[in-house]
Amino acid sequence: MKYFVYLAIERKEAILDPSGKATEHALGSLGFSEIENTRIGKLIRLTIDADSPEKARTIGESAGAKLLANPIMEDFSVIEVALEPRVHATRIPAKKNGKVTA
Amino acid sequence: MRTRVIVFPGSNCDHDAMYAVKNVLGEPDTEFVWHKEESIGKDVDLVILPGGFSYGDYLRTGAIARFSPVMKDVIRYANEGGTVIGICNGFQVLCESGLLPGVLIRNESLKFICKEVYLKTEREDSRFTSALSAGQVVQIPIAHGEGNYIATDEVLQDLESNNRVIFRYSDREGNVTPEANPNGSRNNIAGIMNEHGNVFGMMPHPERACEKILGSADGLHVFKSLQAHFAELVHA
Numbered sequence: 001m002k003y004f005v006y007l008a009i010e011r012k013e014a015i016l017d018p019s020g021k022a023t024e025h026a027l028g029s030l031g032f033s034e035i036e037n038t039r040i041g042k043l044i045r046l047t048i049d050a051d052s053p054e055k056a057r058t059i060g061e062s063a064g065a066k067l068l069a070n071p072i073m074e075d076f077s078v079i080e081v082a083l084e085p086r087v088h089a090t091r092i093p094a095k096k097n098g099k100v101t102a
Numbered sequence: 103m104r105t106r107v108i109v110f111p112g113s114n115c116d117h118d119a120m121y122a123v124k125n126v127l128g129e130p131d132t133e134f135v136w137h138k139e140e141s142i143g144k145d146v147d148l149v150i151l152p153g154g155f156s157y158g159d160y161l162r163t164g165a166i167a168r169f170s171p172v173m174k175d176v177i178r179y180a181n182e183g184g185t186v187i188g189i190c191n192g193f194q195v196l197c198e199s200g201l202l203p204g205v206l207i208r209n210e211s212l213k214f215i216c217k218e219v220y221l222k223t224e225r226e227d228s229r230f231t232s233a234l235s236a237g238q239v240v241q242i243p244i245a246h247g248e249g250n251y252i253a254t255d256e257v258l259q260d261l262e263s264n265n266r267v268i269f270r271y272s273d274r275e276g277n278v279t280p281e282a283n284p285n286g287s288r289n290n291i292a293g294i295m296n297e298h299g300n301v302f303g304m305m306p307h308p309e310r311a312c313e314k315i316l317g318s319a320d321g322l323h324v325f326k327s328l329q330a331h332f333a334e335l336v337h338a
Binding site for chain 1: 161162165166169198204205207208209210211212250252253254286
């Protein structure tokens with residue numbers, strides 16, 4: 001059986017995240033004053049052939065520990081094991097005629 | 103000095119390293135080793151992990167190169183006391199492989215920085231810096247987006263108390279100040295070595311500063327130090 005295993009990787013709290021900080025400033029200048037401490041991590045999808053979802057999760061965790069996350073600066077978890085890839089609910093309306101609106 | 107320069111897909115300072123050692127330093131037994139090789143060869147004196155963007159820096163800098171076939175032999179060689187120098191991306195590979203502690207993250211400014219910097223030499227009794235004197239300031243360029251050295255407080259304390267910091271970013275006079283720190287590295291760290299003194303990593307590029315015509319010949323001191331180290335071993 002094929003399983004879609006999602007790993008979320010985040011920097012440890014004590015580690016500076018310059019890209020998160022820059023993004024947070026951009027959000028602030030767009031008026032999102034209620035947003036604070038933005039951190040940017042990674043979402044990794046692995047397609048794993050395994051006998052059970054538990055086995056797929058274990059393989060995903062092992063891949064995370066060996067290569068996908070660096071324990072010095074990152075923490076990770078397997079956040080989902082599913083039979084189908086995740087369907088993202090939010091659809092951002094396309095910009096008309098390629099024009100950028102404010 | 104039998105030198106092997108490891109070439110990963112995306113290495114782009116491999117030829118600079120080769121030129122510095124073979125042509126400028128005058129060591130004829132200098133060759134490239136492709137990352138797919140499973141051995142670096144016999145009786146190697148020096149392994150250079152060069153700068154560049156191995157595997158496009160995908161995942162994390164150096165993270166995928168660390169699992170290249172040749173790295174197994176480089177790690178064996180280093181663990182047996184072989185001399186390894188990692189420059190820029192090579193330093194990142196050394197950290198990912200666990201041969202050096204800590205990790206290099208995005209520059210504090212978020213910018214890729216390519217410029218000449220000054221480094222204060224912290225010690226002259228290493229095989230990488232014996233041609234320099236402690237406190238001497240050298241001018242060597244940096245060119246990186248991810249050169250911000252971080253490590254846990256325990257690791258930093260270990261590095262500092264055992265004098266494993268070899269170079270620090272400084273001003274022209276050798277003052278180690280926040281203003282002289284180009285990338286946010288903790289304690290202005292530009293280069294460190296392992297506890298046995300045989301593995302060394304630095305973000306600045308000594309191989310790009312080996313001839314006056316390139317703006318500085320200070321980087322050559324690093325290679326001259328190694329040359330002297332191995333010449334001494336032969337005569338010992």
